[in-house]
Amino acid sequence: MNLFARGSDPVGRTDSPIRITVDGEAVPGIAGQTVAGVLLASGRLSWRTTRSGAPRGVFCGIGSCFDCVVTVNGVPDVRACRRRAVDGDEVRTQTRQEDA
Ligand code: FES
Numbered sequence: 001m002n003l004f005a006r007g008s009d010p011v012g013r014t015d016s017p018i019r020i021t022v023d024g025e026a027v028p029g030i031a032g033q034t035v036a037g038v039l040l041a042s043g044r045l046s047w048r049t050t051r052s053g054a055p056r057g058v059f060c061g062i063g064s065c066f067d068c069v070v071t072v073n074g075v076p077d078v079r080a081c082r083r084r085a086v087d088g089d090e091v092r093t094q095t096r097q098e099d100a
Contacts, residue, residue, distance in 0.1 A: 018087035022047075029085050036061070036068050036080035039091075047080070047093040069094055 016031040020038060029038035036058050039047055046055030047070060059067040061081050068080040071092040080091075 018085060020085055020087070020089040020091055022091045023093055027091075031087070033085050034081055035070060035072065035078070035083045035085045035089070035091060038085045039080060049095045 018029045018031050018033075018038075020027050020029060020035070022039065022042070022044070027038055027042045029041065033041070040058065044057065046057040048056040048068070050056060056067040058081055059065045063079050063082040066077070066079060069077045070080050071094055072078040072083060073090055076094065
């Protein structure tokens with residue numbers, strides 16, 4: 001299924017839709033997006049918390065700060081801004097809170 005019917009997209013995109021899960025919730029994306037891109041496009045601005053409980057999401061967007069880490073398919077500490085989303089990926093948000 002395309003997000004846009006052929007010929008109906010105003011700028012002629014032919015995007016290939018994908019679907020990942022985030023903490024068990026199905027989230028649509030487009031092939032080529034990073035995991036962070038899919039998360040941001042779904043309206044999520046943060047998906048991790050620090051030990052103090054402060055929210056974190058994308059900060060640098062280029063793989064330098066590690067603020068955006070998530071668990072992807074069971075692999076922890078994956079930088080969401082650097083990992084291309086793949087159809088069927090299972091993403092889990094992470095927390096560093098000591099009581100979590
Ligand atoms: S936002 Fe900085 S490493 Fe991903």
